[in-house]
Amino acid sequence: xxxxxxxxxxxxxxxxxxxxxxxxxxxEPHINSVQIRILASMFWKSVDTLRAIQxxxxxxxxxxxxxLIRILFETRIDMALFLxxxxxxxxxxxxxxxxxxxxxxxxxxxxSDFRGLDLVAGAPTPKQLxxxxxxxIRKHGKDLAPRMQNNGFTDLSVxxxxxxxxxxxxxxxxxxxxxxxxHNTDYMEHLGPRTSDPDRWKQYEDVRDHVALSTxxxxxxxxxxxxxxxxxxxxxxxxxxxxxDCVAFEHWAHWPELMEGTIPSA
Numbered sequence: 001x002x003x004x005x006x007x008x009x010x011x012x013x014x015x016x017x018x019x020x021x022x023x024x025x026x027x028e029p030h031i032n033s034v035q036i037r038i039l040a041s042m043f044w045k046s047v048d049t050l051r052a053i054q055x056x057x058x059x060x061x062x063x064x065x066x067x068l069i070r071i072l073f074e075t076r077i078d079m080a081l082f083l084x085x086x087x088x089x090x091x092x093x094x095x096x097x098x099x100x101x102x103x104x105x106x107x108x109x110x111x112s113d114f115r116g117l118d119l120v121a122g123a124p125t126p127k128q129l130x131x132x133x134x135x136x137i138r139k140h141g142k143d144l145a146p147r148m149q150n151n152g153f154t155d156l157s158v159x160x161x162x163x164x165x166x167x168x169x170x171x172x173x174x175x176x177x178x179x180x181x182x183h184n185t186d187y188m189e190h191l192g193p194r195t196s197d198p199d200r201w202k203q204y205e206d207v208r209d210h211v212a213l214s215t216x217x218x219x220x221x222x223x224x225x226x227x228x229x230x231x232x233x234x235x236x237x238x239x240x241x242x243x244x245d246c247v248a249f250e251h252w253a254h255w256p257e258l259m260e261g262t263i264p265s266a
Contacts, residue, residue, distance in 0.1 A: 001062070001209045003251055010217055010249065011054050013242050017235055018047045018224050024231055034094045035086055039227060042079045046072055046223040053216050062209050063189045066178040069216045073175055076219035077161045079226050081154050099136050100153040106133045107149050170255065174215050206251075214253035217246060 001007070024030065025040035049068050056065035085093035106129045109117070114126040124132075137145040147155045154161055162171035180186055193201050221243060228235045246252055 001057070002206050003249075004057075006249055006251070007057070007213050008054065010242075010246055011050060011213075013245065014217060014221055014224065015047060015051060017238050017242060018043070018220065020235060021224055021227050021231070022047065024234070025227065030231060035090050036230070038094055038097050039079060039082060039086075039230070042075055042082070043223050043227050046075045046079075046220050049075070050216055050220045053213075057209075057213070062205070062212070066212060069212050069219075070175060070178050072216050072219040073170070074158055074161075076222050077158070077165060077167065078152065078154065079223055080165055081156075081161060083226060083230075085153075096148075096153045099140065100148045102132065103136055103145060103149045104152075106130070170215070174211060174255075178212070210251045211253040211255070214246075214255065221246070 022040065022044060025036055025043070030036045030040075049072050053065045053068045053072075056062065056068070082093060082097065085096060109126070109129055114129070117123045117126065140148060144155065151157055156164070158175070159168075159171055162168055162175070192204070221239070224235075225239055228239060247254070
C-alpha cells in the first residue's frame with residue numbers, strides 16, 4: 001500500500017484526539033449522564049475498532065480488516081441516530097438502547113439453551129431472564145420488540161439507517177463491497193493475485209485500501225466530532241486540523257459522502 005506511514009500518522013493523530021475526548025466523558029459531570037455513557041461506549045468501540053484495523057494492516061491483513069470497517073460504519077450511523085432520539089427525548093433514547101441490548105442478550109441466551117450461566121457467579125437464572133424479556137415485550141409491544149432484537153434500537157436495517165443520514169452511496173459501494181469480501185464463500189481477494197496481472201492487481205489493492213482506510217478514519221473522526229460537540233467543543237481546533245490533513249493527503253478517497261465538510265449535520 002502506498003504511503004503506509006502517512007496512513008499510520010493520520011490514524012495516530014485521530015486516536016490521540018479520541019483518547020482526550022474519552023477521558024473527558026469519564027469525568028464529572030459527564031460520567032453521571034446515562035446518555036453520555038451510552039454515547040461514550042459507542043465512541044469507545046469506534047476508537048478500539050480503528051486501532052484494531054491499524055494492527056491488521058500492520059500485519060498485512062487488509063482483507064480481515066474489512067469486517068471491522070463495516071463495524072465502524074454501522075457505529076458511526078448508530079451514534080448519529082441515537083443523538084436524534086436523544087434530542088427528542090433523552091430518557092426514552094437511553095431506555096431504547098438499553099432495552100434493545102437486553103432483548104438481544106436474552107435471545108442469545110435462549111438460542112444457546114441458557115448454557116454457561118451457571119459458570120458465572122451471580123448470573124441471572126433463565127427464569128429471571130425470561131421474566132425480564134416478558135416485561136420488555138409488554139413495554140415495547142409484541143410487534144416492535146422482535147424488530148428491536150433483529151435491527152437494533154433504531155428498528156431499521158443498516159441500509160435504511162444509512163439512507164436516513166444521506167449515506168446511501170457510501171453504503172451501496174463501500175459497505176456492500178466490504179460485506180461481499182468477508183464472506184467465507186468469496187475467495188476473489190486471494191485468488192486474484194494468482195490469476196491477474198501483478199501490476200494491475202497491485203493497483204486495485206491500493207485503491208481498495210485507500211478507500212477502506214479513508215472510510216475508517218472518516219467514521220471515527222465523525223464519531224469524535226459528535227462527542228466533542230456534545231461536551232463543549234474543546235477539541236474542535238485539533239479535530240479540524242486533523243480533517244484538513246486527511247483531505248490534503250494525495251491518497252485520501254475524496255468520496256462525496258466522506259467530504260461533508262468539517263461541521264457535520266448528521
